[in-house]
Amino acid sequence: MKKRLLYFCKSFKINFDELEIYDKDFIFGVLGVLVEYLSGLLMMFFIYDFVEDINGWSLDQVLFFYGLNLVGYSLWSCFFINTITLPYYIQRGEFDRFLVRPESPLFQIMMDSFDDDSWGELVTGLIILCYSWIRLRIPPIYFLALPIIVVSGCLIYLGISIILSTFSFFTIAQADVANITMEVKEFAKYPLTIYPKVLQIIFTVVFPIGIVAFIPGMVLFRQIPWQLLLVIPLVAIVFFVLSTRVWYLGLKHYGGTGT
Amino acid sequence: MGNEIITVNRLSKQYHVRIITEGNIIKRIFSKKKYKEIDALNDVSFSIQEGQYVGVIGNNGAGKSTLIKLLTGILYPTAGQVSVMGRDPFNDRIKNNRNIGVVFGQKTQLKWDLSPLESYDLLKTIYGIDDETYKENIKKFVGLFEMEDFINNPVRSLSLGQRMKCEIAAAFLHNPSIVFLDEPTIGLDVFSKDSILRFLRSIKEESNVTLILTTHDLEEMNSICDRLIIIDKGRIIEEDTIEHFTERFTCSKSIVFCIEGDIWKDINPIDNEVLIVDNGKVIVSNVRKERVNEIISLMLANNTINDVQIIEPNFTEMVKKRINEGD
Numbered sequence: 343m344k345k346r347l348l349y350f351c352k353s354f355k356i357n358f359d360e361l362e363i364y365d366k367d368f369i370f371g372v373l374g375v376l377v378e379y380l381s382g383l384l385m386m387f388f389i390y391d392f393v394e395d396i397n398g399w400s401l402d403q404v405l406f407f408y409g410l411n412l413v414g415y416s417l418w419s420c421f422f423i424n425t426i427t428l429p430y431y432i433q434r435g436e437f438d439r440f441l442v443r444p445e446s447p448l449f450q451i452m453m454d455s456f457d458d459d460s461w462g463e464l465v466t467g468l469i470i471l472c473y474s475w476i477r478l479r480i481p482p483i484y485f486l487a488l489p490i491i492v493v494s495g496c497l498i499y500l501g502i503s504i505i506l507s508t509f510s511f512f513t514i515a516q517a518d519v520a521n522i523t524m525e526v527k528e529f530a531k532y533p534l535t536i537y538p539k540v541l542q543i544i545f546t547v548v549f550p551i552g553i554v555a556f557i558p559g560m561v562l563f564r565q566i567p568w569q570l571l572l573v574i575p576l577v578a579i580v581f582f583v584l585s586t587r588v589w590y591l592g593l594k595h596y597g598g599t600g601t
Numbered sequence: 602m603g604n605e606i607i608t609v610n611r612l613s614k615q616y617h618v619r620i621i622t623e624g625n626i627i628k629r630i631f632s633k634k635k636y637k638e639i640d641a642l643n644d645v646s647f648s649i650q651e652g653q654y655v656g657v658i659g660n661n662g663a664g665k666s667t668l669i670k671l672l673t674g675i676l677y678p679t680a681g682q683v684s685v686m687g688r689d690p691f692n693d694r695i696k697n698n699r700n701i702g703v704v705f706g707q708k709t710q711l712k713w714d715l716s717p718l719e720s721y722d723l724l725k726t727i728y729g730i731d732d733e734t735y736k737e738n739i740k741k742f743v744g745l746f747e748m749e750d751f752i753n754n755p756v757r758s759l760s761l762g763q764r765m766k767c768e769i770a771a772a773f774l775h776n777p778s779i780v781f782l783d784e785p786t787i788g789l790d791v792f793s794k795d796s797i798l799r800f801l802r803s804i805k806e807e808s809n810v811t812l813i814l815t816t817h818d819l820e821e822m823n824s825i826c827d828r829l830i831i832i833d834k835g836r837i838i839e840e841d842t843i844e845h846f847t848e849r850f851t852c853s854k855s856i857v858f859c860i861e862g863d864i865w866k867d868i869n870p871i872d873n874e875v876l877i878v879d880n881g882k883v884i885v886s887n888v889r890k891e892r893v894n895e896i897i898s899l900m901l902a903n904n905t906i907n908d909v910q911i912i913e914p915n916f917t918e919m920v921k922k923r924i925n926e927g928d
Contacts, residue, residue: 345726345729348726349723349726349727352722352723352726353723356712356715356719356723359715359719360714360715363714363755435708436708438670438675438705438708439703439705439708439710441673441674441675441694441698442673442674442675442698442701442703443698443727443728444695444696444698444699444727444728444729445695445727446695450727594677597675597676597677597691598676598677599616599617
């Protein structure tokens, strides 16, 4: 564990050094992300000019869901997004190098590259979350739960990307199934209840990302018992562990077939 | 020497390969897909002793890379067992990887935008190398490979030769017991090649590292390996010490005499020996080792000799001959 932490810190530092080389790339990347989110948010303000609420949720409440989900997503996207690069490594034959080192190949892939543009998403997410937090006058005591919820969200996104990338162990051609992780975020940023039943089930049972923002929202705005918040880290951990199991099954298949 | 460090027992590896069928794309997608099994390795057994340098030779597609992938635990066998230091390299991967170093000649282990030194620092963490060993090895490798000039440059700016030196140094950084080099000198100039061979020789002198090397440069292999394994069509067709192999195949040498004047006598070719007289030169070829002394003495006794040349068939020729002989 200590070794992994050191490995993480070094990878982080290396990634920062690389920023220096591609500094313009970094600045424009972050700006691009900010503009993208700004336009999405403007749209939302615009819609709420016409309607009081959507499905019983006010603008500030929707922003709360949006921000909480985005912070968890951007943590994944900043540090662990490289899991979805697996098909490229396999196709170019670069994957084998992870298999000859005394460290989990999955962890090595995560550490191999970070995504700098996602810093923009993290900042956007935090600003939206703070804004809605203040507007809704959420009691400060809930700050204590915030890190756990956000990290759980990150873990669930990580689990989704791990499960989806496992497909590339089975297909020789590069399939971008893992990129679906990014699309999942688009659904998860609104309260679950606005979706049809099928999607609600998918986002609670199959890819449990729906619960990350939804349970806190229900606790705060619909007065369900706060103890339900504990479900979030539990589900996140179980889902993450399961996803790594699936990944290693895929790896075993890869070892059997080769390329 | 003496301990078996790698044991391979009746190892086979089959690949499942899709046959591309005829017809248009729609037809191909919906028709039943056909597969065939390809034997990359077929019932291979051998063992390698600690401290040996072993060269694996074979034509493209003979099964060399598959063998290396099985020995390093990247793939697992269809049948048979591999044991590396008593472990199964596939199922006990993490532990096994602490003791091995691997270089794939055509792929890089180093990070493109980083300098080799920064990549080494990352490897130090991954392998858990202690500070002292790390410093010592870096100093040693920088000296042996003359890397001072480029060790701080980003990998993308290095020449192929420089990069390969860095790759090989990376594989030795954690003092592995076994190092696998898959075509480490492919595409390198002679000076870089020499430098790498010097490095490997010097490592051999001072440590007990076991080296498994694949290459197409047979003379290079001849110069550093103790043993050779020749693979052809997924089977081992030859496994011997280089010394013994060379001995077996140098049974036929050629001797060239330059003679002053034009008289010569007293050589009666025996067995397969061939005698050619050409413009003041006498060439006896297909000479067995034991006969060399005899022929030279006879010639010296009866002629005035300006120059004698003994031509050994080179290693490449021997291996070619062996591969052509087949199983």
